[in-house]
Amino acid sequence: MRKERWFFVIPIFILISLIFLGPGAGSWFRGFLDGGFVYDGPRLSEAILENEVLRAEVYRLEALNEQSSAGLNTVTASVFSKYPFNFKNEILINVGENRAVGPGQPVVFLGESGFSLRGLLLGKIDRVFSDSSLVRTIFDKEWQSSVRIGKKGYLALLQGGGEPVIRLIPKDAKISVGDVVYSVQPEFPNSLPVGEVLEIGLSSDQVFQEAKLSFPYDFSSIKAVAVLTNND
Amino acid sequence: MTRVNEGSHFFFLSLILVLISIVIQLNFDDVFSFRPDFVLAALIASAFFLGFLELIFVALLSAIIINWQPILSYEILILALWPILVYFLNRFFPGKAWFNSLIMTALGILILYASVILRNFFDSFSLIALDVSVCLVFGFVIFNLFEKLKTN
Numbered sequence: 001m002r003k004e005r006w007f008f009v010i011p012i013f014i015l016i017s018l019i020f021l022g023p024g025a026g027s028w029f030r031g032f033l034d035g036g037f038v039y040d041g042p043r044l045s046e047a048i049l050e051n052e053v054l055r056a057e058v059y060r061l062e063a064l065n066e067q068s069s070a071g072l073n074t075v076t077a078s079v080f081s082k083y084p085f086n087f088k089n090e091i092l093i094n095v096g097e098n099r100a101v102g103p104g105q106p107v108v109f110l111g112e113s114g115f116s117l118r119g120l121l122l123g124k125i126d127r128v129f130s131d132s133s134l135v136r137t138i139f140d141k142e143w144q145s146s147v148r149i150g151k152k153g154y155l156a157l158l159q160g161g162g163e164p165v166i167r168l169i170p171k172d173a174k175i176s177v178g179d180v181v182y183s184v185q186p187e188f189p190n191s192l193p194v195g196e197v198l199e200i201g202l203s204s205d206q207v208f209q210e211a212k213l214s215f216p217y218d219f220s221s222i223k224a225v226a227v228l229t230n231n232d
Numbered sequence: 233m234t235r236v237n238e239g240s241h242f243f244f245l246s247l248i249l250v251l252i253s254i255v256i257q258l259n260f261d262d263v264f265s266f267r268p269d270f271v272l273a274a275l276i277a278s279a280f281f282l283g284f285l286e287l288i289f290v291a292l293l294s295a296i297i298i299n300w301q302p303i304l305s306y307e308i309l310i311l312a313l314w315p316i317l318v319y320f321l322n323r324f325f326p327g328k329a330w331f332n333s334l335i336m337t338a339l340g341i342l343i344l345y346a347s348v349i350l351r352n353f354f355d356s357f358s359l360i361a362l363d364v365s366v367c368l369v370f371g372f373v374i375f376n377l378f379e380k381l382k383t384n
Binding site for chain 1 (some may be wrong): 251253255257258261262265266268271281285286288291293294295296297298299300301302303304307318344345348354356359363383
């Protein structure tokens with residue numbers, strides 16, 4: 001029995017050392033377990049995504065009649081791992097200080113082939129490490145950002161969560177299902193699309209409208225993203 | 233004292249169950265849009281059957297695998313330390329071991345939530361209740377698997 005116990009002592013010391021010196025060491029194994037049984041839900045349609053981005057771009061140009069996305073730097077990154085519990089929605093990506101990534105920079109989903117437009121807002125850089133960064137996504141409960149809806153550009157608030165909701169939409173705003181929602185958060189590039197209006201209703205106090213969003217991607221199967229390192 | 237067995241022959245069962253729990257926990261939200269704390273439930277059930285060193289090994293291994301960032305966090309520390317604390321405490325618990333394991337599972341999940349979202353703890357009550365309920369069922373199943381192995 002004692003010999004059996006000694007058998008555990010060395011691996012335990014190794015694990016304790018790893019916990020304190022390299023807590024990310026298990027990521028290669030975790031990545032294997034994490035992707036093992038991914039539910040193959042609605043797959044990204046590149047055409048839908050491109051359409052969404054283009055529509056937001058049209059709104060943007062109509063509204064602002066200026067600016068182009070020239071000069072925007074994107075750093076593409078792979079998704080290492082996702083937050084394993086319920087409380088937050090974060091992903092770890094494989095670029096950090098080594099690629100000049102900084103806190104607060106927007107992270108977008110570019111689609112499977114990474115076409116050149118800006119992509120869809122997915123989150124922002126929360127913490128930066130030497131060769132990786134933690135991204136807080138729009139699916140996190142703590143996420144809040146300013147957005148505009150549709151051609152008229154009604155101002156509202158994007159409230160993150162498992163099912164992100166657009167809140168504080170004026171009651172008289174004429175929005176409809178399929179309208180593109182785009183970010184107008186000051187620190188992000190103008191008119192970065194977020195998703196489309198899926199369902200419209202009234203807030204519990206009946207003062208504002210609220211809308212649920214649909215996204216042309218399956219968040220759980222996202223493997224690559226891009227960080228926009230140079231805003232408008 | 234409610235310790236069931238300190239033998240190391242439960243070690244491999246525990247290791248397999250914890251690895252299965254990790255896989256289920258990491259992929260559960262692909263289908264059900266939330267992530268129950270199955271790994272914690274499995275570790276706590278294991279704390280009633282494993283020896284001290286075996287439990288430390290399994291708990292640390294789980295923490296290393298499930299950690300999602302290059303630094304340690306409260307969640308990971310609680311995940312690794314709570315089952316070890318349960319191991320020491322359970323000898324003082326009155327009553328049946330299976331019942332104690334469920335109480336400790338529920339308590340562990342509440343502590344885990346409180347450590348991260350203390351501010352929004354009561355706003356997230358329905359999510360926490362759902363998590364605890366699902367994990368109690370899962371923990372009960374795991375505990376019974378250990379019991380089955382013991383009686384066999």
